Amino acid sequence: MGYDSIIENDIQHIYDNLKEKLSAIEGTTWLICGGGGFIGAYFLDLLNYCNKNLFQKPCKIICMDNFITGVPDRIKHLDGNENIVMKKADVSKFLDIDEAVDYIVHAASIASPTYYRLYPIQTIETNVLGLMNLAKLAMQKKVKSMLFFSTSEIYGNPAPEYIPTEESYNGNVSCTGPRACYDESKRLGETLCVNYYQQYSLPIKVARPFNVYGPGLRIDDKRVIPDFFNDAINKGKIDILSDGSPTRSFCYISDAITGFMSAILSEHNGEAFNIGNDEIEISMKDLAKLIAKTVGNTEVTYSDSEDNNYLVDNPQRRCPNLSKARKYLDYSPAVDLETGLSRLYKWYKPEIQGGCENEQSI
């Protein structure tokens, strides 16, 4: 479940789209928090790819992760790399970084509903205390830019007239429900970002990802796409734990990373950007059918979760309005859901892994 030709191909695709912007960061130092996770690991791979293919003077990369949900195997290929320092640490605790730092990415968080509900206090600490630690570090190091990973979940369950949802929508969120540890700590995180910018001129930006998926997402992560693949690959049956009507818009990782990188390299301090894919808002029922078709020989069934809180405060619909990201970041997602799912399936299927050197570029 590590780096392979599919991820390499994604990285090349991101690099081709961002080459001009990336040339500006030659020789800088990056602190990637949550670098052992799905999104953080793509940042590490992209910077490493630039070191090999673009820069005379390489970037220094510090990866920080406590591996509460991260997968050491995903970034094992970077062990021993002279430009990369791996620090096993918790961002919510005291941070001791000797090196100069130019850019900070705060992508550390428990992100899957199943796991943040098991560790609610750690989730809040990471999004609030971790962010404050990193913001203070950013000021001390006089960073050029910082990016905080918020979430589309800060919108809660919007009324239909607010779908697609734009950044100015204030949200419809419970502060005490089973998802509140995540939603509300991300919301306070965003409040901190805006105020660190306004009070101290910290050059910080906020990304609000809308259901990003792709290689590197643990198959046992329990978010819906890996969960359906897990069911289909290992049981030949996708069990939907709702009536199948809730909708989501899914964004393939190479598109999302292009958006995140464009945000941190932009001048839009104190601003939040939706990053996702607005091409299709798909129901869980249709997503299950699509994954069943991708894997083959899979039936789709319905049952109730054993967890009574499973669907409490679960948003009924989720779709981003991307006008702001398109206008200010030149963001334009391009990978359709079928293509993205088939790439992820190839990454999940161990017998196919390693056999995709001729994978078509996306």
Ligand SMILES: NC(=O)c1ccc[n+]([C@@H]2O[C@H](COP(=O)([O-])OP(=O)(O)OC[C@H]3O[C@@H](n4cnc5c(N)ncnc54)[C@H](O)[C@@H]3O)[C@@H](O)[C@H]2O)c1
């Ligand atoms: N993937 C998505 O669709 C999505 C959607 C919305 C928001 N986000 C946000 O994007 C960020 C990255 O998400 P992801 O999908 O890569 O999740 P992930 O679980 O794959 O990665 C998160 C990483 O953070 C690490 N981590 C957690 N708490 C930590 C702590 N206190 N100190 C150090 N490391 C810690 C985990 O071990 C893991 O490696 C998170 O902030 C998440 O909330 C992701």
